[in-house]
Amino acid sequence: MFPQNCKDVVPNHDSKPSPTTDAVKTLENITTQLDSDVSDKGGYWKEVPDELSEQKRLYNEVIELKGNIRVFCRFRPLNQTEISSGSGSVVGLESSLDSGLQVICSDSSKKQFKFDHVFGPEGNQEAVFAQTKPIVSSVLDGYNVCIFAYGQTGTGKTFTMEGTPKNRGVNFRRYELCVSMLEVNNEKTRDILVDNTNQPTKK
Ligand SMILES: Nc1ncnc2c1ncn2[C@@H]1O[C@H](COP(=O)(O)OP(=O)(O)OP(=O)(O)O)[C@@H](O)[C@H]1O
Known part of the structure; x- marks a missing residue:
């Protein structure tokens, strides 16, 4: 579907002036690219009757273009024990990017790392979920x-995935699918996924 130059529409973190501008530009490029691909295929749209399926397909292709594997980095705030023992943070966000991380090494040299996104200590559960x-x-x-x-242990994996009852993590913010199966027999309905003994018969 996409020609070799599809990497041109993948966000380039090295040169982005602002994440929002870059994201809008990227989506515009993707749309142009898709339009061009569709017209190359000569009436391809006419062969796809279900607009919704097409919309889903395009949506998932945009997701793929952004990368099938994405790596996010989250670093938590110092906890009370770390603060009282006088520890300081050795990591910092690279201010110009939302995807850069800086680590100060023991010899005071600095190492830069890049991720698809970095969440600093102020990054809340909602922001993390928004990315997933x-x-x-x-x-x-x-x-x-x-x-x-x-x-590493104690870095916030459980907090990120599960969260706390008041501050839910990724797992609890996903979509919830509810399924029920009804049997209609002799004008009586019964939910066959629910235990019979606890379920009053509904008419
Ligand atoms: N982003 C955050 N903001 C505030 N508190 C956090 C954050 N991340 C983690 N914590 C707190 O830090 C502590 C350790 O986090 P958590 O238990 O999630 O670590 P873990 O990586 O799952 O550890 P382990 O591997 O030992 O199970 C918890 O008390 C948690 O509430």
């Missing part, structure tokens, strides 16, 4: 998706 939401949506279109947290 587009990928989660693809599940509803039949795509297999895996989101996992990796890191």
Whole structure:
């Protein structure tokens, strides 16, 4: 579907002046690219009767263009024990980018790392979920998706994925699918996914 120059429409973090401007530009490029691909195929649209399927397909292609594997970095605020022991943070966000991380080494040299997105100590659960939401949506279109947290003990994996009852993490913010199956027999309905003994018969 996409020609070799499709990498031209993938965000280039090295040169982005502002994440929003870059994202809008990227989406514009993708739209232009898709229009051109569709017209190259000569009336391709006419062969696809279901607009919704087409919309989903384009949506998932945009997701793929952004990268099938995405790596986010999150660093938590110092906890009370770390503060009282006089520890300081050795990581910082690279101010010009939302994807850059700077680590100060023991010899005071600095190392830069780049990710698809970096969440600093102020990054809340909602912001983290917002970045995963587009990928989660693809599940509803039949795509297999895996989101996992990796890191040293105490760095916030459980907090990120599960969260707390008052501050839910990614797992609890996903879509919830509710399924029920009704049997209609002799003018009586019964939810066959619910245990019979606890379910009053409805007419
Ligand atoms: N972004 C954050 N903001 C505030 N508190 C956080 C954050 N991330 C983690 N914490 C807190 O830090 C502590 C350790 O986090 P958590 O238990 O999630 O780490 P973990 O990586 O799952 O550890 P382990 O591998 O040992 O299970 C918890 O008390 C958690 O509430």
